[in-house]
Structure formats: C-alpha cells, structure tokens
Amino acid sequence: xxxxxxxxxxxxxxxxxxxxxxxxxxxxxxxxxxxxxxxxxxxxxxxxxxxxxxxxxxxxxxxxxxxxxxxxxxxxxxxxxxxxxxxxxxxxxxxxxxxxxxxxxxxxxxxxxxxxxxxxxxxxxxxxxxxxxxxxxxxxxxxxxxxxxxxxxxxxxxxxxxxxxxxxxxxxxx
Amino acid sequence: xxxxxxxxxxxxxxxxxxxxxxxxxxxxxxxxxxxxxxxxxxxxxxxxxxxxxxxxxxxxxxxxxxxxxxxxxxxxxxxxxxxxxxxxxxxxxxxxxxxxxxxxxxxxxxxxxxxxxxxxxxxxxxxxxxxxxxxxxxxxxxxxxxxxxxxxxxxxxxxxxxxxxxxxxxxxxxxxxxxxxxxxxxxxxxxxxxxxxxxxxxxxxxxxxxxxxxxxxxxxxxxxxxxxxxxxxxxx
Numbered sequence: 077x078x079x080x081x082x083x084x085x086x087x088x089x090x091x092x093x094x095x096x097x098x099x100x101x102x103x104x105x106x107x108x109x110x111x112x113x114x115x116x117x118x119x120x121x122x123x124x125x126x127x128x129x130x131x132x133x134x135x136x137x138x139x140x141x142x143x144x145x146x147x148x149x150x151x152x153x154x155x156x157x158x159x160x161x162x163x164x165x166x167x168x169x170x171x172x173x174x175x176x177x178x179x180x181x182x183x184x185x186x187x188x189x190x191x192x193x194x195x196x197x198x199x200x201x202x203x204x205x206x207x208x209x210x211x212x213x214x215x216x217x218x219x220x221x222x223x224x225x226x227x228x229x230x231x232x233x234x235x236x237x238x239x240x241x242x243x244x245x246x247x248x249x250x
Numbered sequence: 251x252x253x254x255x256x257x258x259x260x261x262x263x264x265x266x267x268x269x270x271x272x273x274x275x276x277x278x279x280x281x282x283x284x285x286x287x288x289x290x291x292x293x294x295x296x297x298x299x300x301x302x303x304x305x306x307x308x309x310x311x312x313x314x315x316x317x318x319x320x321x322x323x324x325x326x327x328x329x330x331x332x333x334x335x336x337x338x339x340x341x342x343x344x345x346x347x348x349x350x351x352x353x354x355x356x357x358x359x360x361x362x363x364x365x366x367x368x369x370x371x372x373x374x375x376x377x378x379x380x381x382x383x384x385x386x387x388x389x390x391x392x393x394x395x396x397x398x399x400x401x402x403x404x405x406x407x408x409x410x411x412x413x414x415x416x417x418x419x420x421x422x423x424x425x426x427x428x429x430x431x432x433x434x435x436x437x438x439x440x441x442x443x444x445x446x447x448x449x450x451x452x453x454x455x456x457x458x459x460x461x462x463x464x465x466x467x468x469x470x471x472x473x474x475x476x477x478x479x480x481x482x483x484x485x486x
Contacts, residue, residue, distance in 0.1 A: 089359065095405070096360045102304040136359070137442055187299035205264070206293075207300040209368070212264065230263040243292055247285055248262065249255040 090130050093139055094123055100207060101147055107203040108151050110192055118154055122146045141214055144204070148218065190240035198233030201226055251275075257282050265293045266369050294373040301402075353431055353448060354439035357458045360406055360413075361424065361444055368415070368422050368462060375401045383412050387427060388485045389454070395481035407431065418474055420461065425478050429455040436475075438468055447475045454484055 101122060105115035125146055126133075133142055191199060201219065204210040210218070216226045239245045252260075257275045260267055265286070276283050374397045375383075383401040384390060391398065391414075399422065400415035406426065414425045424446075433456045437448040445468045446460025459475035 089355075092356060092359050099304045103300060103302055106302060106304075107300060183295055184299050187295050188302065191299060203300055206296055227260075227263040231259055234262045234265075237296070238292060241292070244288070247258070247281070249259045 087130075089136075090127070090133075093136060094126065097139065097143055098123070101143055103207055104144065104203060105147050105151060107191065107207070108148070108196075108200060109154075114151075114154060118147060118150045121150045125150070140208060141210070141218065144208060144210075144218060187237070187241055190237050193240055194233060194237055198229055198236060201229045202233040202237070205230060254279060254282055258285060261286060261289055265289050266371065268370070290371060290373050294371075297369075298379070352439075353428075353433065353456075354437065354441060354446070354458075356407060357426060357446070357448075357460065358439070358441045358444050360404065360426070361460070368424075369399065370417070370421055371399050372397055372417065374398055380414075383414070386410075387412055387429065389427060390483050390485065392481045392483060395478070416478065420470055420474065423459060423461045423471070423474055423478070426458040427455075427482070428458060431455050436472070438472060440468060445471050447472050449475055449479050451479065451482075451484075457482070 098119065101119045102115055105118040105122075106112055109115050109118065122143065126143060133139060191203075194202070201215050204215050204218065205212075212223050212226050212230075215221075216223045219226065221229075235245060235248050238248070252271055252275055254275075257272060257279070260269070260272060276286055380391075380398055380401045383403045389412075395416065397417040398414050399417050400413070402413045403410050404413040404426075406413075406428070407430070409430045411429070412425075412427045414427075415422045416425060417423075428448075433448045433450050435450065439446055439448070439460075443462060444460045445462075446458060447468075448456050448458050450456050457475070457479055459471065459478050461471050461474075
C-alpha cells in the first residue's frame, strides 16, 4: 500500500514537472524549428518518451537538461524525416506571423523576426542561454562543443541579432 | 587587466556575467558602463521576445495533449498516447485519494520551469507588462517595492497566478501570489536548493516567497517575505 501511494505520488510529481516545463519546451522547440505545429509535435513526442523513461530521471533538478536533450533528439528525427531543400525565411515569418507578432510591443515583434533570420548555429545556443537559462558549460555539453566555441557563437549571435534589429553596433568588437 | 574590446566581447557572449574583473573594468570605464546599459536593455527585449506564448498554454489540460496527427511517426504514437493518457487519468484518480504533494513542493517544482527568471539585473519589466500580469488579481505593488525584473502569469495548480521576481539586497527573490491557496501560518521550506516561506494573507490566500539557497539564509528570506507582503496593496 505504501509502495502504491509512493508510486502514485512520484507519478503525480512527474506529471507536475512535465506541466511546469512544457511551455518552455514548446518555446525552445519553436525557436529550433521555426514551425509552431512541428514544435508541438516534437514536444508531444518528447513528453511521451520522457514518460516512458521517467524512472531514469533520478534527480529532478537535472530535469531541464534531460528534457532538452530529448527535445533536440526528437527535432533531429523529425528533421531527418522532412528535410527541406531550401528555407525561405520570409515565408517562415509570414507563416508564423500570429505567434511572432503576438506582443503589444512592436520592438519585441522585431526581435522575434530577427531571431528567425539568425542562423541556427547562433540561434540555438542563444535560445538555450536566454530562454532555458543554460550555462555555457551546459550548452557546450548539449551541443558537443567546447566552452570557447559556445562563447564565440553567443558573441556572434548576439552581435548579428543586434544588427538585424537596427541597434547601434558601432562599438561592438570585431 | 582586460581592455574594452575584451570586455565587450565577453559581455556580448553573456551580458549577465558577474566576473569581478568585468565589474572592475565597468567601474573605471564610463564608455563600457554605458555600453553595458544599452546591452542589458536589449537583453530585456530578447528575454521577452523568446517567451512566445505556447499555442495551447491557456488550455491547462493534459500535459500530453492529443492533436490531429501530422506524420506517420506521430500516428504511430497515437495508441501509446491514448494508453498513457488513460494511465495518467487513473493515476490522477488515485492521486486524488492519495496524500497531495505539499504546496511548497509544488512551488519549488514550478521554479524548475522558469530558470531565466533568476537573472540578477536592474532592468525592470515595463509597467504595462506588469499591469497585464497583475490584471484580475486585485492587487498592485507599491511604487517603492523594488525592481520587478520578471513578471509572468503562470498556470499553477489549475489557476493563473502572478509569478514575479523582485531584485533585493540579497539578489533576485521570487514571489508567487496564490490567492487560491491558503496556509494557516507562515510555513518556511528548504527544498531542492530553494529556501522560502509561504505566508498567509488574510482574505487573499497566501504568497510564496523564495530565493535560491546561495542567495541567503532562511531568516533573511523570511524577513524579505514580510517586506514583500507589506509591499502588496490589495484593491478589494
């Protein structure tokens, strides 16, 4: 009986964890894929896989990187299945316009459109840092890069993003 | 000693880097201080920009939701999803009969989903955005309550609740206003690296105030919690 109620509590706790993480996972998948519907699919499959493998998550404080890894893997799978020959960013922006412009602030909508235009190699570490709160070391481990390479990508990514948003970048280092 | 170019390079990679050498450079270089201010202002916009509203975030239903299928692989999981949902339903029914997780544990679990909220910054959330988060809550913060650097309306135990981060002397402190949750007395907690307290608010449920453990001891958190409670003005 005690084992049952303990198991139920653990399941309920895992469910609560999924619920609390889901919005950011969808956001992360959205910035990764730049496709709202695909992001939802990726996260749905992520949660199913996570549910099946929940016993392997021993430490809840490590939940974020654990889920992040599954999201990236699921996205890679979907990308392999549906590889596009070319990507027209303007078309992507037009398609996701309701989500990108869903802000009262025009400046925020501009930053979102600029993020869409940022190459994936810069966009992904930037979103991991800004949205998911990952440290440089965590990003490096996830992307299989050195910390120095991650810092370079973050530097270039932010610099490009600021330029795309029309910020004054004259004082940025080369 | 680092020069301006090195300083800006590091700051562009991580505007919230708290390295002492960076701070020392900023203190003696007004140009870099001004540059940092502009960079942090942009960073505030970036933080808001990445937080797009998930399309189904308002539904608040099953975490593992079912939608029209889009690919064969997704279809393949349909049966599994259905069985998982059934399992979740059964587990939910059992959960109703089982002892519930504590309010403090749920607050801490919620924190795991919002790590970016803990950024130490002096960039406040724009007033219209804060007002939007506090809509329908019948509360407001006193003007001198401190810098509110993060404000979101979060789904918590089936209700939308304001999740705020206030910058204090001991660093960022999270406040959740839980008008639907009551506690009979101040309830301190120390779980999974978070220290905080639940405080009753007569006629308005409770508030949860917590900090990451490296930010201070429990007594300091409790003292800040009392201050935060006093900084909330109820409008009904």
